[in-house]
Amino acid sequence: MTATTTRVRPERKAVVQGSGRMKKPPGLPWILPALVLSVGLIYYGIGYTGYISTLNWDGLSPGAEHVGAHNYTRIFHDPVFWDAVRHTLVFFVVTFVIQTILGLAFAVILHAKLRLAAIYKVIVFVPVVLAPAIMAPVFRHMFAPDGELNAVLRHVGLGGLAQPWIGQTSTALPVIMFITIWEWTGVTFVLYYAAMTQVDPSVLEAARMDGAGNMRTLVSIIWPDLRGTTVALAMLGAIGALKTFDVPYLVTIGGPNYATEFLGTYIYRMTIPLSHVGYGAALSIILLVVALIMALALQFAGRERKGR
Template structure:
């Protein structure tokens, strides 16, 4: 029998290390070193090109927290996160319940629900930019049913642009919530459902009081993924509105991009991105703690 220090065991450990080495190189060499370098750049006044770098310490971070555009962008992310997460979870759960039984062409409906998730965000953004334009499909449909008064330039007006982007995101990612809820519903304890029905609980009461609480782990997972997704949302916003009109749809990611690429302020953009990273970590820890507390 091989001992822990035998050549066979050491050889097995070496082979295991070789298997994980590529992933280790990627994580350490690209992710962690990249974060470290970004933290270093955040302490500089630097355009991002050339060698003209001047250390400024924490001045960039002080500038971030006194920057009104930063707070405006953060408020947009918060509104976007609340709207999209709530809608995606509600629609995803509803569709998962409706399609959980034996339904004619149920497999087709499930594919249709999940299809937007695998589409390219660039393609989705371009398509919806056309649909939501003044002469686009949505306004044409409204005119066709006599609702001309509701037509507008949905992504070109500050009052509607942010909600229009939220609707695009909901359409694109509700299928992900649907799939997770479908999997979770398959693990629901049917004995509790039968007991509730024997006690006289109706379908809605059983659903709300028995089924939904058993999906708490899925709820927490979707909230966590949704918050992180909202913080890093970039492509759909940039390709539809570019953060406009004005700054009505400015997100942290689009502001970072504009600051670094258009404004040639690499140091300040790096500080913004470090704040974004810390926000993501903080919210993740809070949600994990809340989920753990809820289970205890």
């Protein structure tokens, strides 16, 4: 009887023995690698870039002149910087609107019962997986003065429209936007297609029973349910526009006459070829701040609309 009353259950014993120790957070071993990576690499890099942005340095010489905020004041008087900002805004608005329209149209069409729908999905998504470095020579040759586009125009009797598409300031930026739309519409299509599968079929059936046509159903029922996806795509498009580098650099190298200069290409131009590392670092900090502001603004706008 005495042995039975003094017996301690194993779980209780473990608790008693460990009560004097400080318990570790159960998820710490899992988040520690990501924490080390983000704090030790990303945030350290941001801080070091911020420090370099206060220097007048070419990146190689041992001595660097501390200039404080001079690089930042110089940015706001730099006409090329403001051209790059304007190109980025126009690029974002045009590509986002057209990709949204095309992606939604493809998603609606392929949600219908079409033959060979799987093949069509692959065709729409293939440009996303193609590396810009592979496709850039193709587009450079296609839009050259003696390229395929001008050859087709001359063949169909529209030779008067033939022109050096990437060799003049009036058409170089639209060409870059066309290439980007061709490349990234597949992502918009996939996200809209996946979001449309979450729409309640009973709601669609009720709309059809009430006499709503396809366009009315799309505008009044499907499109409002896709608002969250649209906001996410807007955030991705805004950040992607701010980071645009590969297509304009590989196709036009930011030219002609800075007509396709973006913030990413301008940072590279100032940092590597011209060796203005401090000025390039200041441009990078400005780019980071603008990207954060745009992301927060779009996220806040999405939450406000959802609340309404």
